[in-house]
Amino acid sequence: MNIEFNEDQIDALKEFMNVSIGAATANLANLLGAFATMHIPRIDICDSDKLIPKVNATIDLTSMYYVTKQLFTGKFGGECMFVMSEGSAQNLGKHLYDIENCTDDDVNDAVIELTNILTSTIVSRLTQELDTGVQFFVPSSQFVDAHSIININDVTHYSKIIIISTILEFKDQQINSSIYILTKDEAIESLKMLIDKKIEEIYG
Amino acid sequence: MKILIVDDSKLARMGVVKSLKEVEPNAELFHAENGLEAVEIFRQENPRVVFLDLTMPVMDGFEALKQIIAIDKDAQVIVISADIQDEAKQRVLLAGAKNMYPKPINEEKMLQIFQQDLLI
């Protein structure tokens, strides 16, 4: 299986992601009344065992995290993972529920809501750019320590993965989080085909 | 007519090129991959129209816009960005851009730009 991406393909994927993230940011402002900055996404195509070190490099290993995972299927299928520190999640809960002391349920629900807006927008926009459809599944959220975000045994079933990651910041609310779009093996191939088609269309 | 297209993504620049094909088929096109390159080309070539992206490495679109307007206060800059928040739009209009459009751009929108925003 050839999963190497050439320069044009990477450039295209990055551009689609920029557009998607731009749309996501606008939706957050619109729906949650929160003004966010999102960074230019990083795209890594790597062996699946690199995922854990890559995630660990961006977090504080002594903190607890809210981790929300949402699956999406279609020609381009995969998993969105959203990682937010306990402190940020509590700030988000306060902001969305508009109360000083949120219950764990409130915080969890707020994280799910934010994740859903982000992943839905990013993935919908991305698949729209790629002229394909997508179906979303119910997101599930966990509150775990930094070492339990991903179980090493679970990831190693895949040979190659694409990690598209970006950081979301709400400066006013002191909320920070990392978003990972993970896709594997066959989905990578079909993503490449979709990108090629799009490049052909624009360059052609 | 000289037109400068500024975007760090080749695909995004090609998108603009494609949408210009019918609308302005005889334009002489210049490409820049970041704000710094854009300012230099603008200084040398004095293009009639600039299509400018906002998030770019080295120098971003906001800064490039400021410098281009400083060189020529009547420069016709159209911002094409993935950042579609109102806040960004207010900023670029205040800095002297003629208008701002969300990415990606197509032929229909390009026609609208030439008809409504630009003085050609």
Add this chain to the structure above:
Amino acid sequence: MELQCQDILLDSLENGHMIVDDKFIVSFWNRWLSINTQISKEEIIGRSLEEIYPDLNYKVLGRKIKTALALGTPSFYDTNSSTKFISINRNKVTTSSLTFMQQQVTISPYIVSENKVMISIYDISELYETKLSLKKEIEKVNKLNDKLESDQEIIDKNIMMMKTSLNGVIIDVSTLFCEFFEYKKEDIIGQNASIFKSGNVAEATYKELWETIKSKKPWSGEVKNKTASGGAKWVQSRITPILDENGALFEFHAVYHDITNEKLLEELYITDSLTKLYNRAYFDKVIGSIAKHQRKADTDFVLAITDVDHFKSINDTYGHQVGDEALISVANTLKNSLRENDIIARWGGEEFVIMLKNVTLDEAKMIIEKVRKSVENSKVNNTISVTASFGLTKYNLGEDTHRTFKRVDDALYEAKKSGRNRIVVK
């Protein structure tokens, strides 16, 4: 095929489905909902959810509806939460962990132009119950692990332990072990356990140790080990062979107990303070034990007794101090000219007793003759010559040691009487 009766379709689904708009006005309520909430279609359609369920957080619901409409994709409630949407009683009797139905609630865009969404409720109580009980089990395991960890820490700090591979290479040691032998853990791991040999333990002991543990049996014994700074420590050690699942030898685990102080006391108790030879009490104990047990390996010995000639006149002429020095000199001569496993003790006054192991009477006589000459040739304070007389006898199997002593005393008496500085064998 175009569906004619959507109402019937939604009524036949085994999930809850309602259609509401952004003002929460209900325009559809399926059969499942009617049955589970006890609120009929007729009662609720056309009215706002707020009237029926005033306790819901409508700010949150409103936002979720807005989100679904704006994005064109579903929005969700947290499936782990128990308090977010309309509560439905659960009638399960056999367990009490969930009194209300655990729900998965999805808000999907329905007719966007009319701001209408479909809210679907799925019963995930069974799944959630499993999740809860799993969580409880995991907590139990974690608690046990914590306990185990703290126990291990206590062991590490309070017990001397060493793990070695089958060829004696050290794999792990406890903190107390390192402190006791003055090593850093990283310095001894990978070394051979023989670095602790002090040289004071008979090779036979080590041989016995290895043979025992190689045959998969535990070994216990006292050994004197060397510390990093060159000191020596006595330890009671117990080495247990560890077997793998197939019953083959895998590792050795040793536990040690410091007996250095006990050993020092014991040595003090059996040593003659002047000559540093064994004292009479110890010799009595050894010979008594041999006579009692009659082991073949032990009973083959020759008993020798020696008395310094004219000791009284040395004392009288040169004083007690020189007399003591003469005794020390003779004791050292004896120690230096006999074998390590021969037992020498001060018998009292100027008398010494020797047990020569595994020799014939003739061989013993040759050995003692050499000793006699050594005594004759040595000089106390480089000036005073001393001699000694010797009596020798062989221990007879099964014999009462009084008889042996009687014979050897007679022999010594004869040696004295017949001119001193000589050996008599009986």
